[in-house]
Amino acid sequence: MLRNLLKSVTTRNLRCSIKNNGITSNFINQRSIAPLSTTELALKEEKVKVTFVLYDGKKLETEAKVGDTLLDVVVNNDLNIEGYGACEGTLTCSTCHVVLKKEDYDRLPEEACDEERDMLDLAYGLTDTSRLGCQITLTKDLDGLEVKVPETINDARS
Numbered sequence: 001m002l003r004n005l006l007k008s009v010t011t012r013n014l015r016c017s018i019k020n021n022g023i024t025s026n027f028i029n030q031r032s033i034a035p036l037s038t039t040e041l042a043l044k045e046e047k048v049k050v051t052f053v054l055y056d057g058k059k060l061e062t063e064a065k066v067g068d069t070l071l072d073v074v075v076n077n078d079l080n081i082e083g084y085g086a087c088e089g090t091l092t093c094s095t096c097h098v099v100l101k102k103e104d105y106d107r108l109p110e111e112a113c114d115e116e117r118d119m120l121d122l123a124y125g126l127t128d129t130s131r132l133g134c135q136i137t138l139t140k141d142l143d144g145l146e147v148k149v150p151e152t153i154n155d156a157r158s
């Protein structure tokens with residue numbers, strides 16, 4: 001469990017600052033406060049329901065821990081979404097692109113940071129309600145979240 005917590009904290013520290021190539025940015029970035037709160041949430045192990053809707057309409061319904069990202073949900077539940085999360089949340093691939101309903105998009109606790117927006121620009125099928133799954137952290141309020149996974153993905157690293 002401690003290993004998972006440390007992994008969670010490490011992953012969060014990488015979020016939205018990895019492209020700056022500097023540890024310093026992790027500490028000056030306002031988001032650096034987030035790991036403490038998400039770790040606390042993870043300890044409580046509150047669960048929410050999340051559904052991934054594939055391009056063919058198939059639904060993958062899961063139960064996920066509050067504090068996990070959508071990428072964590074895919075990995076932890078071993079969901080069969082080909083190519084999803086290729087860079088493991090380091091904001092370098094855009095393969096974790098998801099499309100949300102407008103009302104869900106509007107209730108996300110955090111807006112996309114500049115690094116996420118840059119990576120989204122490289123995603124196929126970009127919409128006004130697109131986000132990267134590795135940058136969406138689940139909160140209790142997001143219970144019942146349903147996201148669409150576009151048919152084609154673009155691994156921006158290749």
Ligand code: FES
Nearest residue numbers: 087089093094134
């Ligand atoms: S997993 Fe690569 S950008 Fe999200």
